[in-house]
Amino acid sequence: MKATIAVLPGDGIGPEVVSHATRLLSVIADRYGHEFQFREGMIGGIAIDETGDPLPPETVAICEAADAVLLGAVGGPKWSDPTASVQPERGLLGLRQHFGLFANLRPVKTYPALLEHAPLRPDLLQDVDILFVRELVSGIYFGERKEQADGDDSYDTMSYSRGEVEQVTNVAFRAAQGRRKKLCSVDKANVLASMRLWRRTVVEVHEEYDDVELEHLLVDAATMHLLTRPGSFDVIVAGNMFGDILSDEASVLAGSLGMLPSASLRSDQFGLYEPVHGTAPDIAGQNKANPIGMFLSAAMLLRYSLRLEREAAAIESAIDAVLDEGLRTADIAGSGENAVSTDDFAAAVIAKL
Numbered sequence: 001m002k003a004t005i006a007v008l009p010g011d012g013i014g015p016e017v018v019s020h021a022t023r024l025l026s027v028i029a030d031r032y033g034h035e036f037q038f039r040e041g042m043i044g045g046i047a048i049d050e051t052g053d054p055l056p057p058e059t060v061a062i063c064e065a066a067d068a069v070l071l072g073a074v075g076g077p078k079w080s081d082p083t084a085s086v087q088p089e090r091g092l093l094g095l096r097q098h099f100g101l102f103a104n105l106r107p108v109k110t111y112p113a114l115l116e117h118a119p120l121r122p123d124l125l126q127d128v129d130i131l132f133v134r135e136l137v138s139g140i141y142f143g144e145r146k147e148q149a150d151g152d153d154s155y156d157t158m159s160y161s162r163g164e165v166e167q168v169t170n171v172a173f174r175a176a177q178g179r180r181k182k183l184c185s186v187d188k189a190n191v192l193a194s195m196r197l198w199r200r201t202v203v204e205v206h207e208e209y210d211d212v213e214l215e216h217l218l219v220d221a222a223t224m225h226l227l228t229r230p231g232s233f234d235v236i237v238a239g240n241m242f243g244d245i246l247s248d249e250a251s252v253l254a255g256s257l258g259m260l261p262s263a264s265l266r267s268d269q270f271g272l273y274e275p276v277h278g279t280a281p282d283i284a285g286q287n288k289a290n291p292i293g294m295f296l297s298a299a300m301l302l303r304y305s306l307r308l309e310r311e312a313a314a315i316e317s318a319i320d321a322v323l324d325e326g327l328r329t330a331d332i333a334g335s336g337e338n339a340v341s342t343d344d345f346a347a348a349v350i351a352k353l
């Protein structure tokens, strides 16, 4: 197949991991007979430096003309002054909003080869494989607000419409159908009106997916269940804020932030794919970054935007094989284990393909 992929490296370790991901995708294209065209654009801090705008119109145009977007990460100390008129993160939020990417998918899984360094008992982490589906463009982060910088009265509003809940839960149910057919919906229906609408709507949408087992958890209980029985979850769907918090909590199960990918999707096949981690200024430019989160994001791009399941699975198996052989970047090497560089780890994964 022919596909155009917009590539936005961003700042810090973004360009380091993105360059390996495009090499990885080129190898996939060669091996499986596809033609991928990469078109690079600026976003975040580097775009502010060059153009004054964290999301220049040329970058938006490149993404609009593409089948999918692969992004590194944005931000860093150089642009972190909160009083500055533009922040790098605006670039990312602008992209999500411009393209209406309402569903954020974040898979979290544990690797047998890494269990001994994990923060929970290895027996609890056996076979953890969770897919978070977080609503991304509504809820309390986008509701009406009042802020008095020096006053005593400020508020935010959590609001959801039936349509917003329906579209994200449809994504979650469909994902569950392709996995272990279990969906856990997280809300706070005992207290919040918007969350009672959430629960009612999820129950209604469930009628179309009777092959999927549905469970409801209140968000406070969910934080505990994630640590006491992480292996029992398949797909978890939640609103914007609860999904944000729970998926960050779950990210520690995998061992390192550097291992986790994400996809932001809408109803068609277009999507934005990026690792969960930021620009890691503490290790940027040192050839130390773990490229796994970026590589798994590239695999998600193949799976969700290009419908190339076999190719996506090939990347995932290559990563498993390299970890099984004992190769580790510094963030996942235990004390006494020799860490390899980003370049060496990436080369080993690519060689496996």
Ligand code: NAD
Pocket (backbone or CB within 6 Å): 013, 072, 073, 074, 075, 076, 077, 080, 089, 092, 257, 258, 259, 274, 275, 276, 277, 278, 279, 280, 281, 282, 283, 288, 289, 290, 291, 293, 331
């Ligand atoms: P971070 O994810 O950049 O780093 C947190 C810690 O994890 C650091 O110790 C870092 O070295 C480590 N880490 C992260 N990714 C790694 C990888 N691939 N390999 C090895 N170690 C890795 O989060 P932060 O320090 O809170 O933020 C740094 C900058 O990144 C900030 O400017 C922040 O705004 C930005 N940020 C951007 C995004 C994004 O672009 N999506 C997300 C989070 C943070």
